[in-house]
Amino acid sequence: MIKNADVVIVGTGAAGLFCALHFTEDIRILIITKDAIDKSDSFLAQGGMCMLRDEDDYNSYFEDTMKAGHYENNPQSVEIMIRSSQKIVSELNSYGVEFEKNGRDYLFTREGGHSRPRILFHEDITGKEITSTLLDNVLKRKNIEVLEYTSMLDIICDKDNSCCGIVMCNRDGDITLVRAGHTVLACGGLGGLYKHSTNFKHITGDALAIAYNHGIEVEHISYIQTHPTTLYSEKPGRRFLISESVRGEGAILLNRNKERFCDELMPRDIVTAQIRKQMEKDNMPYVWLSMENITEDEIRNHFPNILGQCLKEGYNPVSGYIPVVPAQHYFMGGIKVNSMGRTSMPHLYAAGETSCNGVHGRNRLASNSLLESMVFAERAAYAIQQEITSKGSQCKNLDDDYFTHLVNYEDYKDIDALIKGYKSRVLNEIKKEENRHE
Numbered sequence: 001m002i003k004n005a006d007v008v009i010v011g012t013g014a015a016g017l018f019c020a021l022h023f024t025e026d027i028r029i030l031i032i033t034k035d036a037i038d039k040s041d042s043f044l045a046q047g048g049m050c051m052l053r054d055e056d057d058y059n060s061y062f063e064d065t066m067k068a069g070h071y072e073n074n075p076q077s078v079e080i081m082i083r084s085s086q087k088i089v090s091e092l093n094s095y096g097v098e099f100e101k102n103g104r105d106y107l108f109t110r111e112g113g114h115s116r117p118r119i120l121f122h123e124d125i126t127g128k129e130i131t132s133t134l135l136d137n138v139l140k141r142k143n144i145e146v147l148e149y150t151s152m153l154d155i156i157c158d159k160d161n162s163c164c165g166i167v168m169c170n171r172d173g174d175i176t177l178v179r180a181g182h183t184v185l186a187c188g189g190l191g192g193l194y195k196h197s198t199n200f201k202h203i204t205g206d207a208l209a210i211a212y213n214h215g216i217e218v219e220h221i222s223y224i225q226t227h228p229t230t231l232y233s234e235k236p237g238r239r240f241l242i243s244e245s246v247r248g249e250g251a252i253l254l255n256r257n258k259e260r261f262c263d264e265l266m267p268r269d270i271v272t273a274q275i276r277k278q279m280e281k282d283n284m285p286y287v288w289l290s291m292e293n294i295t296e297d298e299i300r301n302h303f304p305n306i307l308g309q310c311l312k313e314g315y316n317p318v319s320g321y322i323p324v325v326p327a328q329h330y331f332m333g334g335i336k337v338n339s340m341g342r343t344s345m346p347h348l349y350a351a352g353e354t355s356c357n358g359v360h361g362r363n364r365l366a367s368n369s370l371l372e373s374m375v376f377a378e379r380a381a382y383a384i385q386q387e388i389t390s391k392g393s394q395c396k397n398l399d400d401d402y403f404t405h406l407v408n409y410e411d412y413k414d415i416d417a418l419i420k421g422y423k424s425r426v427l428n429e430i431k432k433e434e435n436r437h438e
């Protein structure tokens, strides 16, 4: 079966949804997601989203981002992200997103690596507030079709090695070819490849494996961020995040003797290293987090989701300590893109965590990723819209017979084996790069 779209977007996280909303309504968009529509890491974001507060904050925001990234960041991308932040916030407001305010003024929180509070938030469920609002808006658009439980298995390349769509399958394994003028990969990170991760299990870096298979440039595959504080649990599955803004509001880390052992507001990689060292010294599988410096009111009002989850696991942060442990959290590398989201393959774009435009360098500054996802997803939409307006949608002219012959159905006969192969390809590439760096 063949389906047609002007633009196919893979992923219903903040990047995919924001991208879809930035096309004119005469462009036919298809968005697909592997799982339920609301099962994206964007929904899980707790702490918040950065915004440039005022011109006086520019230099310090820029420096904080560069410093956290060990100055391996692409300065042009950092500038674009910071300079676009206020516009993104007003667009989000226009869609109906609500950030916490005191009267008419925004309230800002702080996380590790930030020299001042500049993070907008909505309780401790900022990602849900943003992503569910974007989703509501997407579902109202007549030109956008969304398919859940539909996985991209591959991209389709024309004989001149330009992208002209994707191969996808539904839950029953039925294969459909999507013929599209432009394809946007917004598939998120790769935490599903790890035993201990804050990410959804189904987010496994498929787009990265597909990129490697087609010779598309990928950058910094081994730049993987570990979050210092996830709730320690013996249970299998996703690790629950204890947002950095809890430490930003005053929570402290303690060793087995309940003594402080580090500066909790250093960038994530540094705090992670110190926690691991302490766990080894104490011979414990976790360290303690104490919220004794945060008022009960603040815990209940700012962190109701975290409080609820801790209580469910048998820990009361209002009156005691909670055990925390580092876990895989974020992917700074990805499919190499320019500042408009273009990959090295014509007609193929990437945005969000799947892509690498160099904003984060070697280590992401807290609460820069939702912002980055939306800034560059919007830019990709703009670039595609311009291309369509000036040149039309190239793949529209590929007839069915020619298009079908670009695909070898044999490659998708055993989907489980294909996906398993993708996972080990990505893990091998990570290992290879790590070995090169040693």
Ligand SMILES: Cc1cc2nc3c(=O)[nH]c(=O)nc-3n(C[C@H](O)[C@H](O)[C@H](O)COP(=O)(O)OP(=O)(O)OC[C@H]3O[C@@H](n4cnc5c(N)ncnc54)[C@H](O)[C@@H]3O)c2cc1C
Pocket (backbone or CB within 6 Å): 010, 011, 012, 013, 014, 015, 016, 032, 033, 034, 035, 039, 040, 041, 042, 043, 044, 045, 046, 047, 048, 049, 050, 126, 127, 150, 151, 152, 153, 186, 187, 188, 189, 198, 199, 200, 202, 203, 204, 205, 206, 207, 241, 329, 330, 351, 352, 353, 354, 366, 367, 368, 369, 370, 371, 373
């Ligand atoms: C627990 C947690 C807390 C976080 N807190 C914050 C925070 O406070 N602030 C912040 O800025 N960032 C935070 N982040 C990071 C941030 O949420 C993500 O980096 C960002 O939302 C990524 O958005 P995305 O659209 O690129 O990907 P995602 O939101 O992960 O979406 C990926 C989409 O791609 C789909 N997909 C993947 N592979 C396929 C395939 N083969 N076929 C079809 N669909 C596919 C998935 O189903 C999903 O819909 C947090 C992340 C986690 C996990």
